[in-house]
Amino acid sequence: MSAHILTRSLDRAATAFILIVAAVGILVPLSNLLLPQGSFLQVPTYLVALWGKYVCYAILALSIDLIWGYCGILSLGHGAFFALGGYAMGMYLMRQIGSRGVYGNPILPDFMVFLNWDKLPWYWYGFDMFPFAALMVLVVPGLLAFCFGWLAFRSRVTGVYLSIITQAMTYALLLAFFRNDFGFGGNNGLTDFKDILGFNVQADGTRAALFALSCLALIIGFLICRAIVTSKLGKVLIAVRDAESRTRFLGYRVESYKLFVFTLSACMAGVAGALYVPQVGIINPSEFAPGNSIEAVIWVAVGGRGTLVGAALGAVVVNYAKTFFTSGPLAPYWLFMLGALFILVTLLLPKGIVGTFNSWWEPWRAQRVAAVESAAREDGISEPNSAEQAQ
């Protein structure tokens, strides 16, 4: 059964995407570790970490494209799921610090000692074990999305109203995580990490491995999304996006479909956040900022909504541009440029980069196929009435 799902999911573009990501995921760490430092082809460590960040953003973009591009759910709060996954990983990394913290407390993270707490809050239990933390990376965002989606989709909250309440959700979390007594490090968040699974997070080898793992997660996430959108479930999702009530009158329980993809998408965003945190070395409440979620939606729009590959491409392109501009004299104008980019893409490339490329490429290819067929017909292979059908 899984074989037919796999063959169905992998068309030429999807295979090419996976091969490229796999090549990057293997070659970049190898070049960083094996080639001599300063050599032309050697990728410096700071770039490995930066690109690793882009790959995590690409996973987040993929999760947004699954619900927005295919099911029409515009979540403007997906950064919340990303940040929750990040916090789950951050909690594990905090507990790994142990007695190496500034205050040297073997159990309590520094910020708790600073707040004069005498014992670990119950919700920090278990985070010293990696498997538990890894599970929470999926469960916490997934559970929040499930509860949120269950209430919203059953009450048939759609369109801009849904977008607004997702914004409210991430903003509420932002405020909660800012509070010191909430137990997640308040304003400063979680940082100063030492080890992950016994490896030093600052070490080149660990960074290279995290980069490779991020690429692997991107490939797996992409495959899951492809398997969904190429199945009959994918057709139902598009039906919901284009004509929701029609789908209902055909006997589909629309809210179940939305809940399924929304929850899955939140889990994916959580994984992206969990891989992001050890690579950037910090997670703080600003990750919940509504602006972050909106920015992620812009990546998808720029790359091409409803194309999956476009979402990942958009995340990398926009973030590369962001790094480029914000590190130069143009830094104060970056937000204006981002806004202008969104407006220009909406006006000039409504289908995004990949969508526009497809709309040029597909007719050209169809034309070429037709030309080959008509050549074959002239050779007397085809029957006469197929010319009529071709018109």
Added chain:
Amino acid sequence: MNVMDTRATSAMLYLDGVHVSFDGFHAINNLSLALEPGEMRAIIGPNGAGKTTMMDIITGKTKPDEGTVLFDGVTDLTRLDETRIAELGIGRKFQKPTVFESQTVQDNLLLALNVDHSVRGTLFWRESRAETERIQKVLETIRLTDARNRLAGSLSHGQKQWLEIGMLLAQDPKLLLVDEPVAGMTDVETHQTAELLKEINKDHTIMVVEHDMTFVRELGVKVTCLHEGTVLAEGSIDQVSSNERVVEVYLGR
């Protein structure tokens, strides 16, 4: 359990004393109507007579303020939502053709088939020969075999109307509600649609709302004229069209 004993009526669809008002406007006023199994009924009436609202009530989109709506003599439709009602076997064609424009004709029909509609079922769905044959048959019936791989959005208006009827056929409901099937069609297409509905009526109960009196006459079935949310006249097309009140409010002198 003997279902026959618990049936309240022999009718496939039974509406009794239904009222609906929107902000004080009485869209449906003490509406009572019964459709026997296997019947085809034409509903006519001026704009705002409540024809579409009646379909909304039957399909669960609108909840009536009071009254009974029974399907197949046993099921109270006022308590169910659209999905459940569709699952019971009531299909609906909208006034404005509503097809999934960005998907192919074939995929539109595939989505309409009355097979497993659960998330799991569709995720692990595999093409089966029986389904392909059913789609093939529907494509022939609605004369869209050659257009099977075209996007539904690229079809002509008349073809979209047919595709939507085809989706109803694929859904294979017990009761079909068809809202203005020939709006915007040419005379030839109108005639073909009448033939198509008659063909479908051989094994389905149909309620069709239409303004085109030539078409209604061609169907040759019992006609109900609605006015201000209630039944004004009922009978053969000749009886109804010679009714004084119907002429006054709808047909014109």
